[in-house]
Amino acid sequence: MTYEFPKDFLWGAAASSHQIEGYNKWNDWWKCEEAGLLSERSGRACAHYGLYKNDFQLAKELGHNAHRLSLEWSRLEKTEGSWDGPEWQHYRDVVKTLSDLGIEPIVTLNHFTMPLWFAEKGGWKNKDAPRIFARFAVKALEELGEIVKYWIPINEPYILAFLGHLYGKWPPFEKDLASTLLVMRNLIKAHSLAYKDMRYHRISGTVKRPIIGIAHAVTAFHPCRARSIADMAASHLRNSFYNHSFAASAIKGRLLLPFIRNEQLAAKGTVDFVGLNYYFRQFIRYSHPFPKKIYPLGDVCDLKHHKDSGPITDMGWEIYPKGLYEVVRNFDRYKLPLMITENGIGTLDDSLRTTYIKEHLLWLARAVQDGSNVIGYLHWSLMDNYEWADGYSKRFGLVGIDYPTLKRTIRSSAEYYRSVIRSGLIQD
Numbered sequence: 001m002t003y004e005f006p007k008d009f010l011w012g013a014a015a016s017s018h019q020i021e022g023y024n025k026w027n028d029w030w031k032c033e034e035a036g037l038l039s040e041r042s043g044r045a046c047a048h049y050g051l052y053k054n055d056f057q058l059a060k061e062l063g064h065n066a067h068r069l070s071l072e073w074s075r076l077e078k079t080e081g082s083w084d085g086p087e088w089q090h091y092r093d094v095v096k097t098l099s100d101l102g103i104e105p106i107v108t109l110n111h112f113t114m115p116l117w118f119a120e121k122g123g124w125k126n127k128d129a130p131r132i133f134a135r136f137a138v139k140a141l142e143e144l145g146e147i148v149k150y151w152i153p154i155n156e157p158y159i160l161a162f163l164g165h166l167y168g169k170w171p172p173f174e175k176d177l178a179s180t181l182l183v184m185r186n187l188i189k190a191h192s193l194a195y196k197d198m199r200y201h202r203i204s205g206t207v208k209r210p211i212i213g214i215a216h217a218v219t220a221f222h223p224c225r226a227r228s229i230a231d232m233a234a235s236h237l238r239n240s241f242y243n244h245s246f247a248a249s250a251i252k253g254r255l256l257l258p259f260i261r262n263e264q265l266a267a268k269g270t271v272d273f274v275g276l277n278y279y280f281r282q283f284i285r286y287s288h289p290f291p292k293k294i295y296p297l298g299d300v301c302d303l304k305h306h307k308d309s310g311p312i313t314d315m316g317w318e319i320y321p322k323g324l325y326e327v328v329r330n331f332d333r334y335k336l337p338l339m340i341t342e343n344g345i346g347t348l349d350d351s352l353r354t355t356y357i358k359e360h361l362l363w364l365a366r367a368v369q370d371g372s373n374v375i376g377y378l379h380w381s382l383m384d385n386y387e388w389a390d391g392y393s394k395r396f397g398l399v400g401i402d403y404p405t406l407k408r409t410i411r412s413s414a415e416y417y418r419s420v421i422r423s424g425l426i427q428d
Contacts, residue, residue, distance in 0.1 A: 002427045003365030010104060010376025011421040012066035013059065013398060014342050016111035016155070017075075019385035020048040027074035027113040028123070029388075032171045040391030046383055046401050049090075055408070056097050058399055059382055062414050063421035066104040068341060068378050069094065070111035070155070073118075073136055080117045088143045095147045106150040106341075106378070108215065109137055109194070112160055112170070112388070123172065124160075124183040130190040137194035138201050145207030152275055152341070153194040156217040157187035169389055195270035215275035215341040218331075220323030224285040273375065274331055275341030278324050280317035283309075314394050315346045321359035328367040328374060337375045340364065344380035346387065346394035353413040361426050379417065383408065 018024050022044035033041040048055055059067055075087045095105040110133065114123055118132065126132070137153055154160075163170040166180040174180075195212050311319045324343065331338055345356045357379065368374050384397035392403060398414035401407070420426050 005424045010066035012064035012378050013382035014068035014378040015381050016070040017072035018113045020046040022047045024072050026078045028119040028171045029113050042386045045386050047406050060101045063418040068106040070108035074115040099147050105148050107148050108152040108155050111155040124186045129186045130193045133190040134193040134197045138197050141198050149208045151210050151212045152215050153191045155215045159217045192270045211272045213271050213273040213275045217277045218327040220281040220326045222283050224283045273337040275339050277342035281320040281323045313345050321363050324360050325363035325367045328372050332372050337373050339375050340377040342380040344396045346396050350411045350413050354416045357417050362428050365426050
């Protein structure tokens, strides 16, 4: 069967500043890298800061008409209250280059990193953090709003809170539930305040009306299943399966983290579109009504316990293409346009990447056919990059990077993706 995407569909890729620009010396990640607290230093990364014109030309050759990037706040405000004019000019040149190529820039204001001065004030735990961030958001609109229409104030707020403040894997390496909840509250408040200030701030008439969304990490939640009926009977799991189903449904139904419900209600009406970052499925096992980790009612199961789990990527994530359909259909209930703001695979096997793209786009096309209002798909990532705590070993790029020489090589998966973009069609 052949599926057709909308004619005005946004096709492209995504990236973040710290992962590709190089030498972002003024943020919390760089400080932790230099202190040896992470497996690798980002260093010059992909040197995208100086090579962005070349990289965007590659995106154009690959048929992309949209590109998601992030601003490095720590470059733009190296010390509190002091804006760096040449750095703002750099980002104006970046977004103008995209626009001149016919590529729609989609700008993220915070993709995990923060200025050192902000981190030293407590970062997202500071009670003034939402106000400080909203000030930066308005400045970005004033500087870039003549070119940029789509904005994402904060990328994956829950992931930032979990990995930095609960599991201790990212800066500031905390393992504290109270801090996690405080950070999540402030991130939601920061998004809400940035939205309101950007939408209602009096600015030049040449600035485009901002369309503001959020990039939300989403997962297909499924109940834990034993490997066989015999296993279930032997271990008396038959009745437990209904509990597992209830736990998975509860988390999927946004009973997750009820402690921040007031902030969620305050943020209602502060998104014009929803960005979905989808990579994998998780199996949920019922445990008890109080969170052992962070999910109420259940914990994540190890994939090895599941008879129907699919292939595993280099990141340890299961490949489950149908999950993209499931999360899109689940988010239809919000009656907002949906954009796939990240979807990709870390692998050295590019044929697997091609299959990954095809199967996920097939399920996305089915969601569109079934009535979902999906306006775009952005693959993660345009090029290989610094994959946070995992360093440079994980390869996500449509374009491969030889780090010693910085040579860019278009992969076959990128050419397959280009063929879908050009035709607007995909066939199962």
